[in-house]
Structure formats: C-alpha cells, structure tokens
Amino acid sequence: MLRALAKGMGTTLRMLFRKKQTLKYPFVKKERAQRFRGRHELRRYENGLEMCIGCELCQVACPAAAITVMPAQNDPENPNSPGERYAYKYEIDMLRCIFCGLCEEACPTEALHLTREFELADFTRESHIYGRDRLVNRHTSPFRVPENVYPPFHGLRPMHEDRGEETRA
Amino acid sequence: MSDTVTLTINGRAVQAPKGMGLVEAAALAGIEIPVFCHHRKLKPVGVCRMCLVEVEGQRKPVPACTTQVADGMVVRTESDLIRHLRQGVLEFLLLNHPLDCPVCDKGGECPLQDNTFKYGPATSRLSVPKMKKRKAVDLGNFIVLDEERCILCRRCTRFDAEVACEGTLVVGQRAHEALITTADGETYDSYFSGNVIELCPVGALTSKAYRFKGRPWDLSRVPSVCTACPVGCNIELDFRFGELARVLSRENPEVDNGWLCDRGRFNYRYVHSADRVTQPLLRRGDTFVPVSWTEALMEIASRLRSVVRDHGPEAVGFIGGGRLTNEEAYTFQKLAREAVGTPHIDHRVAGQKVTSWAGYPGRLDDIDGADVVVLVDVLPAEQMPVADLRIRRAAQRGAALLALGPAAPGYRVPHTFIPVMPAGLARFLEEAASLVAEGEGQGRTGELSTTGAPAGPGPAGVDGQEALVRALRSARRVVAIWGGTDAAVGRALERLLNACRRTGDDRRLSVLIPGEQANSRGAEAMGVRPDRLPGHRPVEAGAAGLDTAGMLQAAAQGRLHALYLVGANLQETYPDGRLVREALSRVPFLVVQDLFLTETARQADVVLPAAPFAAKSGTYVNLEGRVQEVQEAQAAGENSRTDGDIFRALAEALGRRLDRSSHEIRWEVQHLLEELTVDGFVTGAALPGEAGAGAPAPAAGTARGDGNRADGRRLELVAVSRLYGGGGTARFDPAFSAVRPRAEAIFHPDDAAELGIAAGDPVELSSGPEAVTLPARISPQVVKGTVQVPRGAEGPAVNMLLTGGWHAPVTVRRRVLEEVG
Numbered sequence: 001m002l003r004a005l006a007k008g009m010g011t012t013l014r015m016l017f018r019k020k021q022t023l024k025y026p027f028v029k030k031e032r033a034q035r036f037r038g039r040h041e042l043r044r045y046e047n048g049l050e051m052c053i054g055c056e057l058c059q060v061a062c063p064a065a066a067i068t069v070m071p072a073q074n075d076p077e078n079p080n081s082p083g084e085r086y087a088y089k090y091e092i093d094m095l096r097c098i099f100c101g102l103c104e105e106a107c108p109t110e111a112l113h114l115t116r117e118f119e120l121a122d123f124t125r126e127s128h129i130y131g132r133d134r135l136v137n138r139h140t141s142p143f144r145v146p147e148n149v150y151p152p153f154h155g156l157r158p159m160h161e162d163r164g165e166e167t168r169a
Numbered sequence: 170m171s172d173t174v175t176l177t178i179n180g181r182a183v184q185a186p187k188g189m190g191l192v193e194a195a196a197l198a199g200i201e202i203p204v205f206c207h208h209r210k211l212k213p214v215g216v217c218r219m220c221l222v223e224v225e226g227q228r229k230p231v232p233a234c235t236t237q238v239a240d241g242m243v244v245r246t247e248s249d250l251i252r253h254l255r256q257g258v259l260e261f262l263l264l265n266h267p268l269d270c271p272v273c274d275k276g277g278e279c280p281l282q283d284n285t286f287k288y289g290p291a292t293s294r295l296s297v298p299k300m301k302k303r304k305a306v307d308l309g310n311f312i313v314l315d316e317e318r319c320i321l322c323r324r325c326t327r328f329d330a331e332v333a334c335e336g337t338l339v340v341g342q343r344a345h346e347a348l349i350t351t352a353d354g355e356t357y358d359s360y361f362s363g364n365v366i367e368l369c370p371v372g373a374l375t376s377k378a379y380r381f382k383g384r385p386w387d388l389s390r391v392p393s394v395c396t397a398c399p400v401g402c403n404i405e406l407d408f409r410f411g412e413l414a415r416v417l418s419r420e421n422p423e424v425d426n427g428w429l430c431d432r433g434r435f436n437y438r439y440v441h442s443a444d445r446v447t448q449p450l451l452r453r454g455d456t457f458v459p460v461s462w463t464e465a466l467m468e469i470a471s472r473l474r475s476v477v478r479d480h481g482p483e484a485v486g487f488i489g490g491g492r493l494t495n496e497e498a499y500t501f502q503k504l505a506r507e508a509v510g511t512p513h514i515d516h517r518v519a520g521q522k523v524t525s526w527a528g529y530p531g532r533l534d535d536i537d538g539a540d541v542v543v544l545v546d547v548l549p550a551e552q553m554p555v556a557d558l559r560i561r562r563a564a565q566r567g568a569a570l571l572a573l574g575p576a577a578p579g580y581r582v583p584h585t586f587i588p589v590m591p592a593g594l595a596r597f598l599e600e601a602a603s604l605v606a607e608g609e610g611q612g613r614t615g616e617l618s619t620t621g622a623p624a625g626p627g628p629a630g631v632d633g634q635e636a637l638v639r640a641l642r643s644a645r646r647v648v649a650i651w652g653g654t655d656a657a658v659g660r661a662l663e664r665l666l667n668a669c670r671r672t673g674d675d676r677r678l679s680v681l682i683p684g685e686q687a688n689s690r691g692a693e694a695m696g697v698r699p700d701r702l703p704g705h706r707p708v709e710a711g712a713a714g715l716d717t718a719g720m721l722q723a724a725a726q727g728r729l730h731a732l733y734l735v736g737a738n739l740q741e742t743y744p745d746g747r748l749v750r751e752a753l754s755r756v757p758f759l760v761v762q763d764l765f766l767t768e769t770a771r772q773a774d775v776v777l778p779a780a781p782f783a784a785k786s787g788t789y790v791n792l793e794g795r796v797q798e799v800q801e802a803q804a805a806g807e808n809s810r811t812d813g814d815i816f817r818a819l820a821e822a823l824g825r826r827l828d829r830s831s832h833e834i835r836w837e838v839q840h841l842l843e844e845l846t847v848d849g850f851v852t853g854a855a856l857p858g859e860a861g862a863g864a865p866a867p868a869a870g871t872a873r874g875d876g877n878r879a880d881g882r883r884l885e886l887v888a889v890s891r892l893y894g895g896g897g898t899a900r901f902d903p904a905f906s907a908v909r910p911r912a913e914a915i916f917h918p919d920d921a922a923e924l925g926i927a928a929g930d931p932v933e934l935s936s937g938p939e940a941v942t943l944p945a946r947i948s949p950q951v952v953k954g955t956v957q958v959p960r961g962a963e964g965p966a967v968n969m970l971l972t973g974g975w976h977a978p979v980t981v982r983r984r985v986l987e988e989v990g
Contacts, residue, residue: 055271056384071381084305085272085381108271148298149269156307159314160353 037099037114040092042136045145050080051111054087058103058112066096076155083150094120094128176242191233192220202246203284205370206322207234211331217322221254222246259289265300267317275372277385309357310908311377311435316348319373325365333361334561334582360554360892363434378435378904379415391802392419394789395433396687396782400555401791402429406802413437430554432892439902445764446778447807469775470822472758476730482510486720489735490516490697491686494787496838497813498695503827508820512714515699516692518737519685520744520975523653524693525853529666531679532793536560539568541644546574547652551890553683569640575887577950587633588952591976598661604638606668641669646677653682656857683792691790694851704841705854718973724752731758738767741961746969765897779812780805794850796842882924885955886970886979895961912964914943915957921947924983931984936970
C-alpha cells in the first residue's frame with residue numbers, strides 16, 4: 001500500500017516540475033493554430049469596397065444551412081462592392097454553424113474568412129444570428145480589386161448610347 | 170409508306186417520325202445531344218455547332234439540329250472525334266464569355282454552365298485579355314442585356330421574328346463585335362419580351378424584376394395558372410422566403426405553347442405591395458378605421474339586414490366575380506341569391522355583354538389550322554396576348570387575317586384592316602352575310618352601302634366588305650374572334666357564320682370571345698348573372714334581376730340601397746363614369762372587397778381585404794372553356810382572406826350557412842362543370858335573343874343630350890384596351906406602374922391638321938357637361954374620324970365621356986394656352 005502511495009505522490013511531484021498545461025483562460029488565451037476556424041468575417045478590399053458579391057455560393061455550400069444571403073444591385077453612386085451585385089443581407093446562424101469552413105472554400109472572391117476568434121457564447125438564440133453589421137470587417141485588407149474581372153457599374157446603360165465615348169474618355 | 174423511319178444512334182435502333190430532327194430523335198432514345206442555338210419551338214439554324222454528330226456516309230460531322238432523320242441512318246454522338254469537337258466549340262464559346270457566373274442571374278440553370286461541366290475542357294488556354302463589351306444594357310421595359318455573356322445563338326432574335334412576328338431584335342455588327350441590338354432609337358418593348366429570358370441559354374438576357382433576387386436552388390416552385398387575362402396560360406410561381414420572386418412559363422401546348430406575355434410574367438409584385446389593404450376598414454365620417462373581421466362582418470350583416478327589412482331583398486345588388494375562382498363565384502351567387510335573396514348579381518364590370526357563346530364553340534388550337542381569322546371589334550394583342558401569337562403565326566403561314574372595328578390592331582404580319590364604326594358593325598356583318606349567302610356578288614358590289622364606313626372621307630367599307638366576303642367564300646376553317654361588347658353584332662356575326670355554313674358543310678367555324686376578366690366565363694357558368702342560374706340555366710320569366718348597368722341606374726335613382734362590389738373598380742373599368750359616380754355617391758351602403766384601396770374602394774362604407782390569386786385554390790375556365798385547377802401557393806397574408814372565405818363568413822353572419830362542409834361547394838362546382846362539359850370543354854351560354862337565353866335584362870344606357878360647342882368638331886371617341894392598362898394590379902406594382910399607358914388622345918394626321926392640333930397639345934374632349942383634357946398624339950394608325958384613348962390609363966378618367974359602350978361621339982377642341990393657365 002505504501003508503495004502505491006509513493007508511486008502516486010511521485011507522479012504528482014514529477015508533474016509539479018513540468019511545464020503547466022492549465023491556462024488562466026479569460027486572462028490568458030490559448031495559442032490557436034494558423035488555420036483555426038472561428039467566427040466568420042467578410043473582408044474588404046484595400047479601397048474599402050466589400051469583397052462579397054452576394055453570389056450565394058457559401059449558402060449552398062453550407063452543410064448546416066446556417067447561411068442566408070439576399071443579393072441586390074449596387075447603387076452606382078455609392079457601391080458596396082465592385083461590379084453590379086452585393087449582398088444586402090448576409091446572416092450566419094452561429095448556433096447552426098459547424099465551422100467546417102466549406103463556405104470559405106466556396107467563396108469565389110475570398111471575401112468570407114473564418115477568423116481565429118472563438119468566444120461566441122451569448123444568452124439568446126437571436127444574438128447568435130450574425131448579420132452584416134457584425135460580419136463585415138470594418139477595416140480594409142491588403143487585397144486589391146482584381147483587374148479585368150469587375151467592370152465598374154454605372155447603372156443600366158441605354159440601348160443606343162454613343163459607344164465612342166468610353167474610348168475617348 | 171409508313172410515317173416512321175428507323176435509324177441507329179450509338180448502336181441503338183430508334184424509331185422516329187419522318188421529318189424529325191436528329192436532336193429530338195436522339196432524345197426519344199434517351200440520348201442527349203448538347204445544343205445552344207437549337208430550340209424545338211424555333212426553326213433550326215445550326216449556328217452554334219455544339220450538336221455536331223457523326224453520320225455514316227458523311228465525310229464531315231454534321232449538326233444534328235439541322236439534320237432530319239432518314240431510314241437506315243447510322244449516327245454516333247459519343248465518339249472521340251465528337252468529344253474533341255465539343256471541347257473545341259466550348260473553348261471557343263468561352264473565349265470571350267466573361268465567366269462572371271457568381272454575379273450572373275442565370276448561374277445554376279445555365280445551359281452553358283451545364284454543358285461546360287459535362288462536355289467542356291477543364292481549363293482555358295487563353296492568355297490574352299477577353300473582349301470587353303457592355304454589361305447591364307437597358308434593352309427594354311423588362312429586360313437587361315449583358316453583351317459580354319451573349320454567345321450569339323440567336324434564339325432571342327428568332328423568337329422575335331418567328332413567334333412574335335415583330336422583328337425588333339436583331340444581330341448587329343460583324344464577327345467578334347456582333348451583338349444583340351435593336352434598330353437605332355428603338356427599344357425592345359414587345360408584349361412578349363419576357364420569353365427571351367427563358368430562351369437565352371446564357372445569362373445575356375435577364376429580367377429586371379428578378380435581377381439579383383436569388384438563385385434557382387433557393388426557389389420553391391408551385392404550378393399555377395395566370396389570372397391576368399382569359400387565356401389562362403400555365404405558369405410556375407417561384408417563391409423565395411415566402412415571397413413571389415418570379416413567374417415562369419409552364420408549357421401547356423394546348424393553351425400557351427410555352428409562351429407568356431409580359432403582363433403575366435412581370436406583373437406579380439403587387440402581391441407583396443405595401444399598399445395592399447391588410448385589415449378590414451370601416452368608414453367613420455371621412456376616414457377609415459381599421460377593425461377586426463368580426464366587427465366588419467357584423468356591420469355588413471346588420472346593415473344588409475336592415476336594408477332587406479325596410480326595402481326588401483331587391484334593394485341589394487352584387488357586382489363582380491370575373492376574377493374569382495369558379496368555387497368562389499358559385500359561393501358569391503349563393504350569398505346573393507340564398508343568403509340575401511336578391512336576383513341582382515352580375516360579373517360584368519367593363520361593358521362586355523356576351524362572355525361566351527354556345528353556337529360556334531372555338532378552341533385556341535382552331536386558330537392554328539384556320540384559313541381565315543376574322544377579328545370583330547377586338548384587339549387580341551391587348552385582350553388575349555398569348556393567343557395572339559397563334560393568330561400571327563397563322564397569318565404568317567398564309568391565312569387571311571381580317572380585322573374589323575374602329576381601331577387598327579397594328580400587326581406586322583400580313584393582314585387587312587377594315588375600319589368599321591361600332592354603330593355600323595352589325596349592319597356591315599349582316600350585309601356580308603347576305604352576300605355570302607347569295608354566293609355571287611361580283612356584280613353586286615356597286616350596290617353595297619357604306620354605312621360601316623366612318624363619316625367623312627376615309628377608307629370605305631365596300632372594299633373591306635368585298636375582301637371579307639371573298640375570304641369567307643373560299644375558306645374551310647374560319648375563326649372569328651369577337652369582343653362581345655354588343656349583342657346585335659353577335660347576332661349579325663351569327664348570321665354571317667350561318668351563311669358560311671350553308672355554302673359548304675365540311676366547314677369548321679368557331680368563335681372565341683375573350684372575357685373582360687380572367688374567369689368571366691367561369692363566373693357566367695356559375696350563375697353570376699342576373700338572367701342565368703348556375704349551369705347556364707335561365708331564370709324564370711320575369712324573375713331576372715338587374716345587370717350591372719341596371720343596378721347602377723337603380724342606385725343612381727335611389728332604388729338600390731346597398732351595393733356589394735367584389736374585385737371591381739367600377740370607376741375605372743365601367744364605360745360610364747358619370748353613372749358610376751352618381752350610383753356610388755347615392756347608394757346608402759357600399760361594400761368593396763378588393764386588394765387595394767382603389768378610387769371605388771375609397772367611397773365604400775366597408776372595405777374588406779381580399780387575398781391575391783396565389784393564395785387561392787380552385788378552378789378557372791379560360792376563354793375556350795377549358796377548366797384548369799390551381800392550388801394554394803402561399804398564405805393569404807396579414808389579415809386578408811380569400812374571397813370564398815369572406816363570402817362564407819358573411820353568409821354565416823347573416824345567419825345562413827352556405828355549405829355543410831368545406832368540400833361541398835367544390836363538389837357541387839365540379840358536378841356543374843361536368844354537366845356543362847362537351848368534348849372536354851365547358852360549353853358557352855346562348856346568345857342573348859336566342860331561344861333559351863333567358864329573360865333579357867333591362868336595357869341600359871341612354872343617349873345623353875349634348876351641348877355641342879360651336880368651336881369644336883365631332884369625332885367618334887374610341888376607348889381601346891391596353892395590355893398594360895387598368896387594374897390595381899398594374900398600378901400598385903413597382904415594376905409595372907412605369908409601363909402603364911398614360912392618358913392621351915390619339916388623332917389621325919388629317920383630323921389633327923383640320924383641328925390645328927400638334928402632338929403634345931392639350932385637347933379638350935367633351936360630351937354633355939363632362940369634359941376631359943388630354944395631351945394629343947398623332948398616329949396614322951388611328952382611323953380617320955375617330956379619336957383613340959387608352960382604357961385604364963393613368964390620368965383623367967375618359968369613361969366620364971362614355972355612356973355604356975366603349976365608343977361615343979365627342980366634341981374635340983384644342984385648348985388655348987390662356988385657358989390652361
């Protein structure tokens with residue numbers, strides 16, 4: 001019996017001098033992997049335009065049906081994104097999301113990005129539905145609008161306009 | 170010789186009818202040949218080269234769409250060569266295609282996407298930038314063109330030329346700069362423009378209304394039937410999150426042949442309009458107060474009861490019903506006849522007298538085989554647009570198309586327009602009938618009278634009559650399409666057709682009458698008529714109630730004490746604005762059941778919010794008598810109820826249950842329709858004046874004294890239907906209010922010159938004390954001696970000048986500037 005006791009105490013003693021695994025969680029956060037998949041964000045190009053074009057591919061890729069996208073036409077005077085289309089409503093239900101990252105993979109413009117933030121707990125179900133206000137990153141990213149992909153949208157063009165104007169301008 | 174041939178496709182023997190294209194023949198065997206330019210409703214052109222197949226004995230691969238099957242043909246569609254060629258074709262098509270699928274509305278239902286996945290190369294070898302063309306070009310009222318995405322298959326231009334027979338859309342420029350366009354200064358504003366969206370195999374032509382609304386996989390699809398006109402085209406309603414996102418065609422070869430008009434396709438957003446009445450409204454002084462259904466129904470029941478107690482049940486009138494399903498229309502007449510006990514009920518709200526005619530039943534496909542199509546006082550493009558495509562095709566095929574009436578139909582296909590004033594139309598037809606019956610007439614033409622011709626110089630009736638008689642004499646299959654606004658014209662038309670029948674017994678003669686509302690025929694068959702009970706049974710002699718005109722007159726004279734309007738904006742639709750105004754202001758109790766607060770509803774004492782068509786289930790009868798069923802596609806929404814539910818609830822509030830169970834009405838209607846059905850179609854009613862037509866309703870519409878102004882000129886006012894005109898559905902639809910016609914007076918150039926009117930001048934039209942000022946337009950399409958105004962247009966109501974018919978003499982005067990102010 002004594003031997004067993006000594007063995008147990010020995011383990012404890014040995015562990016006492018090892019590197020500590022316990023983190024003082026709210027004050028100290030765990031190091032996350034480079035590709036950790038946490039809360040989503042919708043990124044902006046360096047010029048401030050949203051990268052999301054409202055194509056709904058994330059919505060159809062989502063195996064948990066957590067994403068809802070409603071697209072609309074950009075206001076030519078005050079565009080949200082390059083080109084004609086943007087997502088005027090974008091919602092992710094974080095309670096449904098399984099953080100598989102398929103949405104990120106489906107995104108043709110690399111607008112959707114799973115950040116490393118993971119503290120999503122809250123008190124109501126409604127507050128877990130993230131809208132554009134919480135998803136769209138307020139800051140710009142280093143991405144540049146790709147050339148020759150999104151022609152600038154100036155609203156619907158009349159059928160018979162002077163085509164020479166563009167080249168002259 | 171048999172009519173089928175046997176050929177071998179990919180080693181399988183396939184039997185196909187002679188003359189069939191290879192693409193269809195392969196489809197019979199379940200073998201898919203990819204196509205872009207080919208469409209089975211259009212003539213093959215073979216421009217995209219996607220359908221190349223190997224045929225044994227041919228040196229080079231041939232396009233399957235332009236090759237017809239032949240006996241003993243051996244075809245290979247899956248060889249290495251063909252696979253290689255398809256990859257080559259797709260690589261070429263994608264050279265300048267922008268591949269902006271993520272922002273393209275076609276993405277998800279795009280043949281170019283699908284074929285590239287199935288047959289295309291995985292990568293592109295293109296290293297230079299793609300051609301830049303314009304994106305988001307405003308092609309017309311409802312369509313956005315993306316020139317970059319277009320692969321120049323020409324389905325759209327071929328549709329416009331072959332099916333719509335208009336030829337507005339063309340391919341402009343050459344080679345790599347080629348693009349879809351219209352003639353300079355024109356836009357693509359055809360009534361059938363929406364069909365090119367469905368035809369386009371890429372996302373080059375997309376809908377403005379559905380632009381960036383969703384993806385095909387988001388949509389839940391419900392089959393339905395269009396209720397915009399009496400043709401009853403089959404449609405598919407696509408909902409996203411419970412909201413109607415778009416309307417597509419659901420092909421029914423016997424009705425719509427896969428096409429839709431733009432009113433049916435794009436006029437759907439009113440369903441979710443914020444202007445809809447969502448709560449029963451009760452008048453308190455000058456304002457409406459929203460109340461509960463119980464309160465509204467109790468109010469109506471108690472007011473109706475007191476009217477019945479004080480003045481008898483005959484002091485209550487019911488108008489409307491042409492927009493209801495058969496089941497609702499049946500409940501409606503039960504409410505009137507059983508719960509209230511009045512014989513005064515009528516579905517006709519726009520001056521039409523005859524809705525159906527048992528005498529010469531017509532089918533839509535009769536038009537396809539017709540040698541002669543006669544239009545009598547009707548504009549098919551405006552009143553039955555998708556059926557008009559059949560007329561155009563018949564005319565292009567070589568059938569004689571003759572249009573009689575005060576307004577030219579404006580076809581671009583060969584046709585003869587015979588201007589006849591409505592007043593002379595019956596006489597014109599009767600004279601033609603006697604000429605046809607005589608079987609000669611070559612030597613008699615000099616004796617023909619010209620009563621049909623408009624006053625003054627202008628195209629005379631004689632040549633027209635001769636043309637009509639000559640066409641009818643040699644015709645085997647005649648289709649007459651008649652507006653149904655004048656019973657005398659109907660009787661004359663009957664005499665003409667009888668005369669045709671006598672001259673040859675193998676003739677097929679048919680008449681089509683487009684009802685003024687989508688289910689006018691159904692409402693008539695369900696007995697929403699003062700002179701007929703359900704099943705076209707005539708009422709007992711002397712027991713007939715008042716028709717719409719009679720009810721309005723009785724109300725104006727104070728004899729009618731309560732009026733109940735269902736889906737009827739009489740102030741707009743009835744061709745006697747003064748009578749409606751008087752009636753509605755005189756009648757002590759007015760109930761209006763509608764989707765919107767129309768000008769008629771604003772005068773009501775109680776407004777009941779009805780549900781739109783998508784919330785209804787039931788059956789409709791189209792203009793040829795075909796019964797089509799619809800299922801409920803969405804909830805009634807907010808606090809509105811379907812019309813049938815409202816009638817039942819109101820009858821209960823009146824202390825009378827109309828049915829023992831929810832299926833009872835449906836069963837009774839089904840039984841009634843079965844009784845009326847002959848050869849699969851509901852028969853029409855007898856023509857007024859014929860035996861068995863029932864007691865004629867009291868005649869309405871009296872000529873008014875006219876204070877003729879010395880400085881004006883008398884012209885015949887002709888109010889013509891317009892497809893985009895009228896109805897709350899167009900006015901409260903954000904996509905549609907922009908195309909609604911504006912009120913204007915259109916003159917013949919000669920009349921305009923005589924009156925000194927230039928385009929845009931304010932012109933005063935007056936009849937009696939009423940006067941309406943409209944901007945003038947000048948068009949050679951207008952018959953000389955008439956002034957045309959569109960019905961249901963935005964602006965001053967021209968029906969103030971009318972007295973029960975859609976034409977009336979008016980005094981025309983150019984307003985001088987000082988008067989206008």
